[in-house]
Amino acid sequence: MPAGSAWCHPALLLLLSSAPLWAAEISCRNEDGETVDWFALYKLPKHAKGEIPMLGLEYMYMDALAPEWQLSKYLINMTQGALGQTLKQLYETYESERNSIAYAIYNDEVPESDSDGWKRGHTKGFLLLDKSQGFWVIHSVPLFPPIPEDGYGYPATGESYGQTAICITFKYDQFTEIDQQMLSYNPGIYSCSIPNIFQADLPNLQKLCAGSRLPSVPLRHLSKLQSAHGEIFLHFAKSHLFIDDIYVAWMAQELKTDLLAESWQHSGQKLPSNCSLDYHVYNINLIGMPLNSTFYSINDHSKWAVSREYKDQWTCIGDLNRAAEQAWRSGGFVCTQNEHIYKAFRHLIIHYESCTDASTSI
Numbered sequence: 001m002p003a004g005s006a007w008c009h010p011a012l013l014l015l016l017s018s019a020p021l022w023a024a025e026i027s028c029r030n031e032d033g034e035t036v037d038w039f040a041l042y043k044l045p046k047h048a049k050g051e052i053p054m055l056g057l058e059y060m061y062m063d064a065l066a067p068e069w070q071l072s073k074y075l076i077n078m079t080q081g082a083l084g085q086t087l088k089q090l091y092e093t094y095e096s097e098r099n100s101i102a103y104a105i106y107n108d109e110v111p112e113s114d115s116d117g118w119k120r121g122h123t124k125g126f127l128l129l130d131k132s133q134g135f136w137v138i139h140s141v142p143l144f145p146p147i148p149e150d151g152y153g154y155p156a157t158g159e160s161y162g163q164t165a166i167c168i169t170f171k172y173d174q175f176t177e178i179d180q181q182m183l184s185y186n187p188g189i190y191s192c193s194i195p196n197i198f199q200a201d202l203p204n205l206q207k208l209c210a211g212s213r214l215p216s217v218p219l220r221h222l223s224k225l226q227s228a229h230g231e232i233f234l235h236f237a238k239s240h241l242f243i244d245d246i247y248v249a250w251m252a253q254e255l256k257t258d259l260l261a262e263s264w265q266h267s268g269q270k271l272p273s274n275c276s277l278d279y280h281v282y283n284i285n286l287i288g289m290p291l292n293s294t295f296y297s298i299n300d301h302s303k304w305a306v307s308r309e310y311k312d313q314w315t316c317i318g319d320l321n322r323a324a325e326q327a328w329r330s331g332g333f334v335c336t337q338n339e340h341i342y343k344a345f346r347h348l349i350i351h352y353e354s355c356t357d358a359s360t361s362i
């Protein structure tokens with residue numbers, strides 16, 4: 001090849017070598033569309049007091065590159081936000097890459113459906129991967145997200161209350177662990193594709209996707225997951241046969257930490273703060289966001305818990321509420337000791353309920 005040929009042009013070489021790699025990198029995406037190891041967001045309820053105008057679509061956002069809460073410049077129904085950017089990878093490739101990507105979208109309340117999914121888990125989320133890597137999002141929004149054929153959107157029913165979401169990027173090998181969790185977790189999948197090239201590694205997701213029977217289910221299973229950048233996450237998955245409050249009976253005792261818990265306290269029988277076992281669980285009842293935005297937990301549909309003591313540093317984000325009937329549902333939590341995530345959530349708590357009647361301020 002003669003010197004100076006177009007093929008030796010450095011810019012062209014760079015383009016040729018980087019473009020396909022970049023295109024293949026399925027990952028959580030931040031609000032600039034860049035790949036991030038993880039992000040977390042907290043959509044504010046419509047009924048909050050403070051300096052933020054309240055449409056019920058505003059949200060606080062943080063990620064591995066900018067690990068402090070910031071008010072997003074987007075609304076949650078916009079494709080430019082982190083959820084939109086992340087889901088775009090599914091919406092734009094589910095047809096063209098149908099043989100090389102696997103995905104599953106699950107929710108106990110399914111968009112455009114009458115079934116309430118009570119036989120499946122009280123779980124909400126979606127995952128997308130190829131044989132290199134992918135992401136898993138766990139969130140609290142009913143009727144979300146839309147199926148790939150419909151493209152991005154956010155349901156009007158998700159506006160009134162607070163909601164949380166966490167996205168984590170994983171290398172491919174971690175998805176075999178996640179697949180194991182699906183046995184107890186039993187998600188209500190409403191859109192999916194698990195091509196045969198994934199059969200050996202994702203047998204449970206493939207069965208759930210096909211609607212076929214699962215093998216016998218462990219009562220509960222704890223999995224240690226590692227994000228693409230090496231951050232450790234524990235995933236707790238309980239089946240509907242582990243009939244107990246996951247916060248008190250399992251998570252707090254397993255993590256050996258007192259937990260302050262935020263969850264939906266409307267439906268059924270609300271469980272009070274509980275100090276019966278070695279490690280206690282207290283219900284949060286008042287949240288204070290940056291920019292002086294405050295709201296009562298009664299306006300919050302999100303599900304998360306943090307260590308009461310700063311030294312323990314656990315944050316868990318997940319699917320289940322502290323309500324008596326949730327003992328009979330499958331679901332789970334993803335927990336981390338990342339100090340930024342912990343500080344961000346821990347600092348939101350203004351008030352929680354003690355185990356006696358007297359209440360406790362932080």
Ligand SMILES: *[C@@H]1O[C@H](CO)[C@@H](O)[C@H](O)[C@H]1NC(C)=O
Nearest residue numbers: 055057075077078079153154
């Ligand atoms: C988002 O919701 C707001 C308020 O309802 C609306 O004005 C806007 O058009 C919506 N944007 C999109 C992209 O749907």
Ligand SMILES: *[C@@H]1O[C@H](CO)[C@@H](O)[C@H](O)[C@H]1NC(C)=O
Nearest residue numbers: 244245248249274275276277
């Ligand atoms: C606290 O939770 C445990 C585990 O679910 C339960 O056995 C116990 O009865 C609860 N205690 C109170 C006072 O509710």
Ligand SMILES: *[C@@H]1O[C@H](CO)[C@@H](O)[C@H](O)[C@H]1NC(C)=O
Nearest residue numbers: 050051052289290291292293
């Ligand atoms: C928040 O409210 C307090 C009291 O109402 C006020 O003193 C403070 O300046 C406000 N903070 C911000 C960031 O505006």
